[in-house]
Amino acid sequence: MGSTMSSWMLIAPELFVTAMACAILIFDLFLKDDQRDLTYLLSQVTLLGASLLTVRLAGESNVAFEGMFVLDNFAKVMKLFIYLTVFAVFAYSRRYLMERGLYRGEYFVLVLFAVVGTMIMVSAGNLLTIYLGLELLALCQYALVGLQRDNGTATEAALKYFILGALASGMLLYGMSLLYGVAGTLDIAGIGNVVTSIGANDKVLIFALVFVMVGIAFKFGAAPFHMWVPDVYQGAPTAITLFLSTAPKLAAFAMAIRLLVEGLSATAGAWEDMFIVMAMLSILVGNVVAIAQTNLKRMLAYSAISHVGFLFLGLVGGNLNGLSSALFYTVTYVLMGMGGFAMIMLLSRAGFEAEEISDFKGLNQRHPWYAGMMMILMFSMAGVPPTVGFYAKLAVLQTVVQAGHVWLAIFAVILSVVGAFYYLRVVKVMYFDAPETAEPVPSDSLVGGVVTLNSLAVLVLGLSPGALMSICVYAMQGLV
Amino acid sequence: MQELPILSLAIWLPILTGILTLLAGEGRPQLVRWIALLGTVLTFVITLPLYSQFDASTAAMQFVEKKPWIALFNINYHLGVDGLSLWFVLLTSFISVLVVVTSWSNVSRKLAQYMAAFLIMEGLMIGVFSALDAILFYIFFEAMLIPMFLIIGVWGGPNRVYATIKFFLYTFLGSVPMLVALLYMYFQAGQSFDILTFQDMAIGMTAQTLIWFAFLLAFSIKIPMWPVHTWLPDAHVEAPTAGSVVLAAIMLKIGAYGFLRFSMPMLPDATRELAWLMIALSLIAVVYIGLVAIVQEDMKKLIAYSSISHMGFVTLGLYLFNKAGMEGAIIQMISHGFISAAMFLCVGVLYDRMHTRLISRYGGVANSMPVFASLMLLFSMANAGLPGTSGFVGEFMVILGSYQVNPWFAIAAATTLIWGAGYTLWMYKRVIFGPVANEEVAQLKEANGREIFALLTLAAFTLLMGLWPAPFQEVMHASVDHLLGQVAVSKVLP
Numbered sequence: 008m009g010s011t012m013s014s015w016m017l018i019a020p021e022l023f024v025t026a027m028a029c030a031i032l033i034f035d036l037f038l039k040d041d042q043r044d045l046t047y048l049l050s051q052v053t054l055l056g057a058s059l060l061t062v063r064l065a066g067e068s069n070v071a072f073e074g075m076f077v078l079d080n081f082a083k084v085m086k087l088f089i090y091l092t093v094f095a096v097f098a099y100s101r102r103y104l105m106e107r108g109l110y111r112g113e114y115f116v117l118v119l120f121a122v123v124g125t126m127i128m129v130s131a132g133n134l135l136t137i138y139l140g141l142e143l144l145a146l147c148q149y150a151l152v153g154l155q156r157d158n159g160t161a162t163e164a165a166l167k168y169f170i171l172g173a174l175a176s177g178m179l180l181y182g183m184s185l186l187y188g189v190a191g192t193l194d195i196a197g198i199g200n201v202v203t204s205i206g207a208n209d210k211v212l213i214f215a216l217v218f219v220m221v222g223i224a225f226k227f228g229a230a231p232f233h234m235w236v237p238d239v240y241q242g243a244p245t246a247i248t249l250f251l252s253t254a255p256k257l258a259a260f261a262m263a264i265r266l267l268v269e270g271l272s273a274t275a276g277a278w279e280d281m282f283i284v285m286a287m288l289s290i291l292v293g294n295v296v297a298i299a300q301t302n303l304k305r306m307l308a309y310s311a312i313s314h315v316g317f318l319f320l321g322l323v324g325g326n327l328n329g330l331s332s333a334l335f336y337t338v339t340y341v342l343m344g345m346g347g348f349a350m351i352m353l354l355s356r357a358g359f360e361a362e363e364i365s366d367f368k369g370l371n372q373r374h375p376w377y378a379g380m381m382m383i384l385m386f387s388m389a390g391v392p393p394t395v396g397f398y399a400k401l402a403v404l405q406t407v408v409q410a411g412h413v414w415l416a417i418f419a420v421i422l423s424v425v426g427a428f429y430y431l432r433v434v435k436v437m438y439f440d441a442p443e444t445a446e447p448v449p450s451d452s453l454v455g456g457v458v459t460l461n462s463l464a465v466l467v468l469g470l471s472p473g474a475l476m477s478i479c480v481y482a483m484q485g486l487v
Numbered sequence: 488m489q490e491l492p493i494l495s496l497a498i499w500l501p502i503l504t505g506i507l508t509l510l511a512g513e514g515r516p517q518l519v520r521w522i523a524l525l526g527t528v529l530t531f532v533i534t535l536p537l538y539s540q541f542d543a544s545t546a547a548m549q550f551v552e553k554k555p556w557i558a559l560f561n562i563n564y565h566l567g568v569d570g571l572s573l574w575f576v577l578l579t580s581f582i583s584v585l586v587v588v589t590s591w592s593n594v595s596r597k598l599a600q601y602m603a604a605f606l607i608m609e610g611l612m613i614g615v616f617s618a619l620d621a622i623l624f625y626i627f628f629e630a631m632l633i634p635m636f637l638i639i640g641v642w643g644g645p646n647r648v649y650a651t652i653k654f655f656l657y658t659f660l661g662s663v664p665m666l667v668a669l670l671y672m673y674f675q676a677g678q679s680f681d682i683l684t685f686q687d688m689a690i691g692m693t694a695q696t697l698i699w700f701a702f703l704l705a706f707s708i709k710i711p712m713w714p715v716h717t718w719l720p721d722a723h724v725e726a727p728t729a730g731s732v733v734l735a736a737i738m739l740k741i742g743a744y745g746f747l748r749f750s751m752p753m754l755p756d757a758t759r760e761l762a763w764l765m766i767a768l769s770l771i772a773v774v775y776i777g778l779v780a781i782v783q784e785d786m787k788k789l790i791a792y793s794s795i796s797h798m799g800f801v802t803l804g805l806y807l808f809n810k811a812g813m814e815g816a817i818i819q820m821i822s823h824g825f826i827s828a829a830m831f832l833c834v835g836v837l838y839d840r841m842h843t844r845l846i847s848r849y850g851g852v853a854n855s856m857p858v859f860a861s862l863m864l865l866f867s868m869a870n871a872g873l874p875g876t877s878g879f880v881g882e883f884m885v886i887l888g889s890y891q892v893n894p895w896f897a898i899a900a901a902t903t904l905i906w907g908a909g910y911t912l913w914m915y916k917r918v919i920f921g922p923v924a925n926e927e928v929a930q931l932k933e934a935n936g937r938e939i940f941a942l943l944t945l946a947a948f949t950l951l952m953g954l955w956p957a958p959f960q961e962v963m964h965a966s967v968d969h970l971l972g973q974v975a976v977s978k979v980l981p
Contacts, residue, residue: 371641375513375600386633391659392626398557401622401666405560408670416670420663427659431636431652439640439648476559 014071017078020060020086021126027053028119035112043110050097050115054090054122061086070132074194077132077265084482085129085261092253092341093122098457099349100246106357109154109244117154118250121147125258131265134183134193141179141226144258145172148251152243164242171225171235179222185215186270195270202273216274219266220281226259229315230288240308245352245360248304252311252344260337263322268330268486275325282319283415289316290419294426304362306429307347310388313426314340317403320419324406330486331479332402338475339387339399339468346384346461353377353454364433369442377448377455378437380462387465389430390423395468395475402476492552494566494617497534497580498610501526505606508599516598520591523602527584527609534580534613541573543962546969548619548683556623561678565619570966571747571817574959575616575740578824582736583609585941586729589832592937593839594642594727601642604634605729612737616744621669621680624748625662628741632658635730635738643725650718650725657718661708668701672753686752686973689980699757702750709742710798713772723791724844728835731787735794735827740820743801747817751805752973758806759974765806770899772799777906781913786834786844789914790827793870796903797823803900804885807892808974813967814960815884821959822869822877822952829866829945833859836938837918840931846917850924855931860919862934862942867915869949871908877952878907 104110127140153165190201228236293313300306321333354361371378387396407416504526548567556564614627640651708715780792804816853860869876890897
C-alpha cells in the first residue's frame with residue numbers, strides 16, 4: 008500500500024496538469040470572449056504549479072507502478088525544460104491568437120494535454136507508457152495544426168500530418184511488438200537486460216530496431232522522414248508552429264533516450280550507424296533545400312531538419328559526453344527556433360503574416376532593437392560565436408571527433424557554411440535592404456519582452472554556457 | 488601587488504563603449520562621436536604600458552590572465568602577449584583611434600551603430616591577438632566577422648551585398664575546418680585547449696599534415712594568399728573607408744599571426760615539409776598580384792591588390808625559417824598596417840569629395856590640395872618601399888633572408904620593388920600630377936584638420952619605423968628566436 012501511495016506522489020505533476028487541463032476545459036465554457044485572459048493565466052499557473060511540484064520531487068528518484076513510470080534526474084530536468092518552453096509559447100502566442108480568432112479555450116487545453124503527453128514520454132519506463140504519451144501528444148498536435156478550421160492550408164497540413172503521423176506510429180508500434188516478441192516483456196529495463204544477454208546480432212532485434220528508429224526519426228523530423236516538416240510548419244498557424252518546434256522536440260529526444268539508451272544500448276553499434284546516416288542526410292537536405300526557400304517558416308523548417316542532423320551527431324558517441332551534448336543541442340535549438348518563430352509572430356498583424364523573408368526587409372530602420380535580436384538568433388543558428396549556437400555545435404562536434412569520425416565533423420562544418428548563407432540572407436534583408444513599408448512594427452510589449460529575453464539568453468548562454476552544460480550532464484548522468 | 492588586467496581592459500573597454508554608443512541612440516550624433524573617441528583613446532592609453540613594461544629578454548607570455556571559463560571542456564579565459572603579438576595589439580588600439588577620428592563627419596546614416604560596430608570589432612581583434620586558449624581565439628576570430636559583415640553591408644558601396652556575403656562565407660568556410668582541427672588536438676592534448684600545451688605536444692606526421700592544411704585554409708583566406716584572395720578586392724571596394732582601413736591594417740594580419748601562433752610552433756614537421764608550397768604561393772602572389780595591381784582602374788582595388796602582394800612578402804618571410812626573414816615579415820606587417828591604412832585614408836579623402844575612385848576621373852589634384860598631395864606622396868613612396876620609410880625595412884629584411892635560403896627567391900621577391908613602384912607611383916602620377924582633369928578637380932577643397940591629423944600621425948610612424956626600427960624589433964628578438972627553435976625541433980615521436 009505504501010508503495011502505491013508513493014507511486015501517486017511521483018506522478019503528482021502529471022496528475023496536476025491533467026486535472027487543471029480538465030478544469031480549464033469546463034471553466035472556459037462559462038467565460039465570455041473578453042474574459043479569456045483568465046484561461047491564459049490559469050494555464051500559466053498550471054505550468055508554474057507543475058514546476059513547483061517537479062522541483063519538490065527533487066530528492067526523489069524512483070520508479071512507480073511497477074516500472075511503468077520512471078522519475079530520475081533526466082525526467083525532472085526534461086520536464087522543467089518543457090514547462091519553461093511552453094510557458095514562453097503561451098506568452099508568445101497570446102496576441103497572435105487573439106487577432107486571428109483562435110484565442111479560445113481549446114488551444115490552451117490541447118497544449119496542456121500535449122504537455123501531459125510529453126511528460127509521460129519523458130518518464131516512460133515501459134513501451135506502453137511511451138506509446139500512450141506519444142499518441143496523446145500526437146493527437147493534440149494534429150488537432151492544434153487544424154485549429155484554424157476555415158484556413159485551407161492549415162487543414163491540409165493537419166491532414167498530411169495526421170496521415171504521416173499515423174503511419175509513423177504504426178511503424179513504431181510494429182517495432183515495439185517485435186521487441187516484445189524478442190524480449191518477452193514491455194518493460195524497458197527488462198528489454199535492456201534481455202537484449203544484453205542475447206547480443207546485438209539477433210536478426211529480429213535489428214529488424215525491430217529499424218522500425219523503432221523510423222518512429223523516432225519521424226518524431227524528430229530527421230531526413231529521410233522529414234517530408235511532413237516543411238508543410239506542417241508552414242501550414243500551421245505560426246503560434247502552433249512555435250509550439251511544434253519546442254516541447255515535442257524535447258519529448259522526441261526523451262523517447263530516443265528511453266528506447267535506445269535504456270532499452271537497446273546493447274545494439275549501440277547498429278543505431279549509431281543509423282544515426283550517422285540520418286545525421287548526414289538531414290544536414291545535407293536541411294541546409295541545401297533551405298537555400299531555395301523564400302518563406303521564412305519553410306526556411307526555418309528546413310533549418311530545423313538540419314539542426315536535428317547536428318543533434319543526432321551527439322547521439323553517435325553514445326557516451327555521457329555525447330548524450331549531454333545532444334541534450335544541450337536540443338535545448339539550444341528549441342531556444343533558437345522559438346525565438347525565430349516568435350519574431351514572425353511579432354511582425355505579423357491581423358490579416359497579415361510576416362512569414363516571407365522579404366517581410367523582414369529594412370527591419371533595422373523600422374525597429375533596430377528587434378532587428379538586433381533577430382540577428383543574434385540567426386547568427387546563433389548559423390553557429391557563429393559568441394552565441395550559444397556555436398557551443399552547441401562545438402559540443403556535438405567534440406563528441407564526433409572523440410568517437411573517431413573526424414570526416415563526419417568536417418562534413419558537418421562544411422555544410423554549416425552552406426547553412427550560414429541562408430541565415431545571412433535574413434540578416435541581409437533586415438540590415439541592407441530598404442523597408443517596403445513605412446508601417447510601424449506592431450507594438451506588443453509581452454512578445455517583445457519575451458523575444459528580448461529569449462535572444463539575450465542565446466547571447467548570454469554563449470558567453471557562459473557552463474551552467475546549462477552542467478545541467479545537461481546532470482540529467483544524463485544516471486543513464487549511461 | 489594586484490596588477491591591472493591590461494589585456495582584459497583592452498578587450499572589454501571598447502566592447503562596452505560600443506554598447507554605450509548603441510544606447511546613446513541615433514538621435515545624438517555628437518554624443519556618440521565623443522563616446523567613441525573617448526573609448527578608443529582610453530583603450531590606446533591602456534595598451535601603452537604593454538610596451539613600456541614589456542620584458543624583451545624573454546620569450547615567455549607576459550601580462551597573463553587565466554581564469555577557468557567553461558570547466559566542462561576545460562576552456563579557460565587565458566590571455567597573454569609575447570614579442571610576436573605585442574605590436575599587433577598596439578597597432579589595433581592605435582588604428583582604432585584614427586578610425587573614429589576619420590569617420591567623424593563622413594558617416595551620416597546610423598552613426599551609433601557604425602561606431603558600435605567598429606568599437607566591438609576593436610575589442611574582438613585585440614582578443615584575437617592576446618588569446619592563449621584555442622577556443623577563445625576561435626571565438627574572437629569568428630565573432631569579428633559579424634561587425635565587419637555589417638560594416639560592409641550597411642555602409643558600403645553599390646555592390647556591397649555581394650561583397651559582404653562573399654567575405655563572410657569565404658572567411659567562415661576557411662575557419663570551420665580549423666575548429667575540427669582544434670578539437671582533434673584537444674583530445675591529443677589530454678582534453679586541453681591551451682595553445683601553449685598544443686605547442687609542446689607530440690603529433691604524428693599524417694595528423695600534422697592534415698591539421699596544417701586545415702590551418703592553411705583558415706589563415707590563407709584571412710591574409711589572403713593567392714589563389715584564395717578574390718574576396719578581398721571586392722570587400723575593399725565596397726567597404727566604407729574606415730572599414731577598408733581596419734581590414735587592411737589589422738584583419739589581414741590575423742591570418743599571418745595565425746601561422747606564427749598555430750601552424751609553425753604546433754606543426755613544425757609539416758611546416759618544414761610544406762614550406763616550399765608556401766614559398767611558391769608567396770612568390771606567385773608577389774609577382775602575379777603585383778602585375779594585376781598595375782592594370783587596375785579603381786584606386787581602392789589597386790591598393791587592395793597591393794596589399795595582397797605585400798602579404799605575399801610576409802608569408803615568404805615567415806617560411807624562410809631564418810631570423811631576418813621572420814622579423815622582416817613581422818616588421819612588414821606592422822609597417823603595412825600604417826601604410827595601407829594611410830593609403831586607404833587618402834583614397835577616402837578623395838572619394839568624399841569626388842564620389843569616385845576611378846583613376847581616370849582625377850588628374851592634377853596637387854593644384855588644389857597641395858598638403859594632401861605631399862602627404863600622399865610620402866605614403867606612395869613608402870608603399871613602393873623607398874628607403875627611409877617603414878616599407879623598406881621589412882622588404883629589405885625579407886629579401887636578405889630569402890637570399891640566405893636561395894638567391895633565386897631573393898631575385899623573384901626583389902621584383903616587388905619594381906612592381907610596387909610601378910603601380911603606386913603610376914597611380915600617384917595619374918591622380919595627383921598632370922594638368923587639372925576637370926572642373927570638379929579644380930574645385931577640390933584641401934584636406935581638413937582631422938584628415939591631416941590622421942595622415943600626419945601615420946606619416947610620423949612610417950618615418951620613425953623607417954629611420955629607427957630598433958624599438959619595433961627589440962621586443963621581438965627573444966620570441967622569434969624561441970619560435971625558430973620550435974620550428975627546428977621535430978615533434979614526431981621516433
